[in-house]
Amino acid sequence: MIKHTLFALALLSVSAVCAQTKDGGISPQMLQNIKGTGSLSVSDKALANAMRNNSIELLARNFETTTLNDTHFSVETPKQSITNQKSSGRCWMFSGFNVLRASYTLDRDEAVEFSQTYLFVYDQLEKSNLFLQCMIDNAGKSMDDAHLQYILRSPIGDGGTFCGVADLVEKYGIVPKPVMPETYNSTNTSSIRRLITSKLREGAVQLRKMVAEGKKAKDLQAAKTEILTTIWRMLTMAYGTPPTEFTYQARDKKGDAIGEPKKYTPQQYFKEVCPNGLNGTFIMVMNDPRREYHKVYEVDLDRHTYEGHNWKYLNLPMEDIEAMAIAALKDNRKMYSSYDVGKFIDRKLGYCSLDNYDYGSLFGTTFTMDKAERIATFDSGSTHAMTLTAVDLNANGKPLKWKVENSWGDDSGQKGYLIMTADWFREYFFRLVVDNKYVPANLMKEWQQKPILVPAEDPVFSLDD
Numbered sequence: 316m317i318k319h320t321l322f323a324l325a326l327l328s329v330s331a332v333c334a335q336t337k338d339g340g341i342s343p344q345m346l347q348n349i350k351g352t353g354s355l356s357v358s359d360k361a362l363a364n365a366m367r368n369n370s371i372e373l374l375a376r377n378f379e380t381t382t383l384n385d386t387h388f389s390v391e392t393p394k395q396s397i398t399n400q401k402s403s404g405r406c407w408m409f410s411g412f413n414v415l416r417a418s419y420t421l422d423r424d425e426a427v428e429f430s431q432t433y434l435f436v437y438d439q440l441e442k443s444n445l446f447l448q449c450m451i452d453n454a455g456k457s458m459d460d461a462h463l464q465y466i467l468r469s470p471i472g473d474g475g476t477f478c479g480v481a482d483l484v485e486k487y488g489i490v491p492k493p494v495m496p497e498t499y500n501s502t503n504t505s506s507i508r509r510l511i512t513s514k515l516r517e518g519a520v521q522l523r524k525m526v527a528e529g530k531k532a533k534d535l536q537a538a539k540t541e542i543l544t545t546i547w548r549m550l551t552m553a554y555g556t557p558p559t560e561f562t563y564q565a566r567d568k569k570g571d572a573i574g575e576p577k578k579y580t581p582q583q584y585f586k587e588v589c590p591n592g593l594n595g596t597f598i599m600v601m602n603d604p605r606r607e608y609h610k611v612y613e614v615d616l617d618r619h620t621y622e623g624h625n626w627k628y629l630n631l632p633m634e635d636i637e638a639m640a641i642a643a644l645k646d647n648r649k650m651y652s653s654y655d656v657g658k659f660i661d662r663k664l665g666y667c668s669l670d671n672y673d674y675g676s677l678f679g680t681t682f683t684m685d686k687a688e689r690i691a692t693f694d695s696g697s698t699h700a701m702t703l704t705a706v707d708l709n710a711n712g713k714p715l716k717w718k719v720e721n722s723w724g725d726d727s728g729q730k731g732y733l734i735m736t737a738d739w740f741r742e743y744f745f746r747l748v749v750d751n752k753y754v755p756a757n758l759m760k761e762w763q764q765k766p767i768l769v770p771a772e773d774p775v776f777s778l779d780d
Contacts (some may be wrong), residue, residue: 318540320774321636322581330490331579335725339776341384356358358695362634362677366677370496371674372445372672374677375672375673375674375676375677376671376672377670377671377672377673379693380661380666380668380670380671386729386734387705387707388705388707388716388718389706389707389708390512390644390645390705390707390708391644391704391705392417392451392644392647392648392649392704392705393417393421393647393705394419395413395416395417395720396426396428396725397425397721397722397725397730397731397732398412398413398428398722398724398733399722399723399724399725400431400502400504400722400723401497401502401503401724402502402503402505403473403501403502403503404429404473404474404504404780405435405474405475405479405503405504405722406472406699406700406722406779406780407474407475407476407477407479407651407653407700407779407780408431408434408435408438408479409427409431409700409701409722409780410477410478410650410651410652410653410700410701410702410722411477411480412428412429412431412480413476413649413702413720413722414477414491414649414650414651414702414748415429415480415484415588415589416428416429417619418589418648418649419588420641420663421587421647423566424567424568424573425566425567425568425573426566426567426568426570427491427492427559427565427589428492429489429490429491429492430489430490430491430492430494430495430496431492431497431501432495432496432497432554432555433451433487433489433490433494433495433500433557433558433581434480434483434484434487434489434496435501435550435553435554436554436557437483437486437551438451438475438479438483439511439546439550440473440543440547440550441483441544441619441620441621441623442470442472442619442622442767443471443511443515443542443543443546443621444539444543444621445616445618445620445621446466446470446471446515446519447518447519447522447539447542447543448621449466449616450519450522450523451522451526451535451539453471454523454526455526455622455655460695460773461772462770465555465644465772466616467516467519467546468544469512470512470515470516470519471508471511471512471515472508472780473508473780474779474780475479475780476599476617476621476626476653476700476746477597477599477624477651477700477748477780478618478619478623478624478625478686479600479618479619479620479623480593480626481594481597481624482594482618482620482623482624483494483619483620483621484585484589484593484595485559485585485592485594486620487581487582488580488581488582488583488585488586489581489584489585490557490558490561490563490579490581490583490584491563491584491670494558494561494563495557498553498554498555499554500553500554501554502632503624507549507550507553507554508548511546511550514542514545514546514549515542515546515636518542518777520541521537521538521542521666522535522538522539524615525538535669539722543711548780557579557581558581558590559580560578560579560580560581560609561577561578561579561581561584562576562577562578563576563577563579563584563744564576564577565577567600567648579640580698582777592641594603594624595753596750596751597748597749597750597751597761598628598629598748598751598758598762599627599628599629599747599748599749600628600629600630600631600635600636600639600746600747600749600758601628601629601631601745601747602630602632602633602636602686602744602745602746603630603687603745603775604685604686604687604690605687605690605691605775606630607630608631608632609629609630609761610630610761610764610767611627611628611629611630611761611762611764611765611766611767612627612628612630612766612767612768612769613625613627613766613767613768613769614626614627614769614770614771614773615768615769615770615771617684617771627766628746629758629761629762631758633744636744636747637714638755639747639749639753639754639755639758640652640703640706640747640749641706641708641712641714642753643749643750643753644704644705644706646748646753648753649696649702649720650701650702650703650705650747650748650749651700651703651747651748652700652701652702652703652719652744652746652747652748653695653697653698653699653700653701653734653744653745653746653747653779654698654699654719654743654744654745655695655696655698655699655743655745656696656698656699656733656743657698658695658739658742658743659671659739659743660733661664661673662727662728663728664728664729665721665727665728665729665730665732665734666728666729666733666734667734667735667736667739667740667743668735668736668738668739669736669739669742670736671736686742690774690775691774692756692774693774695743696774696775697745697746697775697779697780698779699779699780700779701719701720701721701733702719702720702721703717703718703719703724703747704718704719704720705717705718706718709777714740714774715737716734716735716736716737716740717731717734717735717737717740718732718734718735719732719733719735720732721733722725743750745775
């Protein structure tokens with residue numbers, strides 16, 4: 316009996332090995348080929364010892380680029396105070412507000428920063444409503460539906476785009492930062508976001524059950540309102556209650572009072588800051604070499620408010636984007652822009668260059684994917700929004716390097732700024748918001764095309780955070 320059992324176990328072991336190695340598995344022979352001789356050369360041993368005791372970035376760092384200190388820019392917009400989003404994903408709002416305040420104060424001696432906390436409360440409420448209404452609208456779909464699962468993975472997040480800034484400020488207005496300052500949780504959003512996410516998924520289950528039971532639309536809306544009431548309470552407890560009116564004393568860059576204190580509603584203050592509104596005054600352009608250029612694309616269900624604008628962009632070659640950016644900067648206009656900022660960045664120096672790190676030489680290999688291939692394989696995508704502020708041009712008017720105002724505090728990088736080489740910019744830039752006045756007539760005409768709808772699951776459509 317024991318012999319039979321051992322024989323059976325042996326057969327099972329052989330079967331298990333076969334099952335693991337057939338149809339593309341790693342066979343013993345393949346494993347041996349992968350491992351090779353197992354012995355390291357003298358130089359590889361030295362590298363291995365260094366790598367096991369140091370960071371890869373430190374070892375791959377090119378010494379030549381550590382000496383770069385050219386901070387001159389031939390075209391640069393006026394500086395303003397540096398902001399800090401801290402441990403939150405609100406870069407899209409910080410960059411959007413940096414553009415707004417720069418335009419507002421361009422011809423006046425006023426120092427101002429807008430309250431990100433104020434608008435963020437409404438952003439999170441609106442995203443919650445968008446999610447819950449989406450659950451109602453798609454209640455007939457199976458929970459196994461791929462699009463529904465994509466939405467359920469992230470019911471709410473910190474990230475966003477400039478389109479969200481435009482829709483939110485036109486609906487809720489803005490307030491100066493002293494009127495509603497940051498709280499611990501507005502600068503450390505993970506805990507409250509996790510709890511709200513759980514509450515929203517709970518709400519999704521409840522609403523789907525109600526639809527399955529044949530409940531009327533008014534009952535569904537009442538249930539959704541009750542869920543949002545709970546969400547609002549959670550948000551205001553963590554971030555503070557947004558004011559409906561306030562009194563504000565404007566101050567100049569020295570801190571001295573300008574005029575008399577004035578009373579505003581948030582909508583009235585926004586009208587003073589941005590008399591012409593935002594929607595309709597700009598276009599968003601993007602460089603995605605996987606898709607046809609000079610076409611307009613719209614990202615399905617990618618907006619901040621249910622009734623708002625989906626993220627729409629004109630896909631263009633980098634040459635067209637750079638020309639518009641240069642024209643705007645020459646007119647002292649800062650711009651919202653986004654990048655895959657984690658690639659080849661020296662955070663200490665505040666310098667982004669393809670030559671910063673030589674990972675290939677360190678590991679004895681090459682990294683050959685181009686921008687289109689990196690996007691298609693989720694290896695690269697827009698991860699962070701910053702404010703484009705300067706460009707350095709050569710004698711022929713071509714960019715040598717670019718400069719952005721970041722939102723990581725004034726002790727980060729170049730006193731709050733990052734410098735990007737022209738080559739790095741072309742590889743890891745993704746989107747730019749340009750005022751209509753700097754858009755050539757032919758591109759403005761292309762902007763009027765009927766958009767091609769694309770799914771939010773596409774690898775390039777991650778939100779800036």
